[in-house]
Amino acid sequence: MGLVRWFHSLASPPHFYRFARRLSPWLAVSSVVLIVAGVFGGLVLAPPDYLQGDGFRIIYVHVPSAYVGMLAYVVLAGAAAIGFVWRIKLAHAVAVSVAPVGASFTFLALVTGAIWGKPMWGTYWEWADARLVFELLLLFLFLGYMVLRAAIEDRDKADRVSAILAAVGVINVPIIHYSVEWWSTLHQGPTIARLDSPAITLDMLVPLLIVIVGFTVYFAWLVICRLQGEVLERERTARWVQQLLAERAE
Amino acid sequence: MDVFLLILRRDLKIAFRRWGELATPLIFFVIVASLFPLALSPEEAQLRASGTGFLWIAALLSSLLALDGLFRNDLQDGSMEQLALSPAPLALIVLAKTLAHWLVSGVPLLVLAPFLALSFYLPVEALPTLVGALALATPTLSVLAALGAALTVSVRGGGAIIGLLVLPLTAPVLIFGARATDLAVHGESTLGPLYLLAALAVLALSLGPLACAAALRVGLE
Secondary structure (H helix, E strand, O other), X not given: OHHHHHHHHHOOHHHHHHXXXXXXXXXXXXXXXXXXXXXXXXXXXXXXXXXXXHHHHHHHHHHHHHHHHHHHHHHHHHHHHHHHHHOOHHHHHHHHHHHHHHHHHHHHHHHXXXXXXXXXXXXXXXXXXXXXXXXXXXHHHHHHHHHHHHHOOOHHHHHHHHHHHHHXXXXXXXXXXXXXXXXXOOOOOOOOOOOOOOOOOHHHHHHHHHHHHHHHHHHHHHHHHHHHHHHHHHOOOOHXXXXXXXXXXX | OXXXXXXXXXXXXXXXXXXXXXXXXXXXXXXXXHHHHHHOOOOHHHHHHHHHHHHHHHHHHHHHHHHOOOOHHXXXXXXXXXXXXXXXXXXXXXXXXXXXXXXXHHHHHHHHHHHHHHHOOOOHHHHHHHHHHHHHHHXXXXXXXXXXXXXXXXXXXXXXHHHHHXXXXXXXXXXXXXXXXXXXXXXXXXXXXXXXHHHHHHHHHHHHHHHHHHHHHHHHO
16 A cells, blocks of 8 residues: 555655655666676677677667667657546656657667668668668657647647557557568567577677666666656746745755 | 438538549649659669559558648638537547548549559559559558648648658558559469558557547647
């Protein structure tokens, strides 16, 4: 019961703001530690790939950013749907804060994929590669969400209209994913998400998993930072924000 | 059901009275399709290889253009508010309006497409598949474009944004439609992509109007 009540209290902006302020240094420190440890493991400890040599090491940036980009879209759509159904303003604020972060990670995945593609396939961009095209479409979905929000002046209206777009988008994401996959099969098969035995040695896999967790925590930190600003802006006329400002001024 | 037929009949009547608006997307479709050979090359081999792609892109763009104003006139003269207040479910009304729009913009496209395809040297045997695939794909495109129009009702001059919102979502339709046509050109079985197009149409027609109605209600406030 205590946990449920604590969770409910998070939906109240002042509670959430205090919680986020306490949480963000922890997220910052742990993301830096995890990413440094994982990158060290990946760039120094892991052996070079017998086919791709050292070129494969970009995987330690490419795969985590692609994963976080997709995670971000799911978080965005989930938060927007919660905000739409239960009219929780904080959930809409989460969706707003996630969108640019998710778009950035998706963009990073595209850029690192292109850089990786040049030595491996001999070309920066390969249209026949399903996952590159999927990432590109995902980036367009993020941009569409952000543009729609920016175009609607009334914040409450923008919250709810863009939530519908995000919900439609998240239904479409798996359809787009599988249609693009079916459309082309040139890309190398999945390497991690195989349950029997991963096609990658443990020395390479463990750093990758650590970086993925690190990127996820880093994503959470970025979102929490943006969210604090968003909450303050939305609640700028509320008494608790005024009190906070008064405390700061002293 | 009465409401559905009533709205359908009303929208068809309005559409035929404004035949300029009716013809614009179709002329647009023909012009875009005829600009592709000018931009690439008039060689027979090239046109046959990429003709299906031209047709699909042109169909996609013209269906977006056609549905830009789907709700705008009704919003401007206030009849959309009346429709939203009526006891009939708004999703049903939206479905009727989308169907009416598809009848006047999608069906003529199905008639025009074979002639354009023949001009691109596509084999006659592929034409039934092309028309069938377009017949399955255009309802999905109409629903998606209607969704774009519904999402942007509160945006001033929202026409340009609709493309940005909707076009990424049309990728599966484009992939399956072009694939079916391509298989037909090479004389292979086209059932797989056609089934998938039908599945997408069912999904769009069942869930799309609900999302449209929700977006319209927010936009009307």
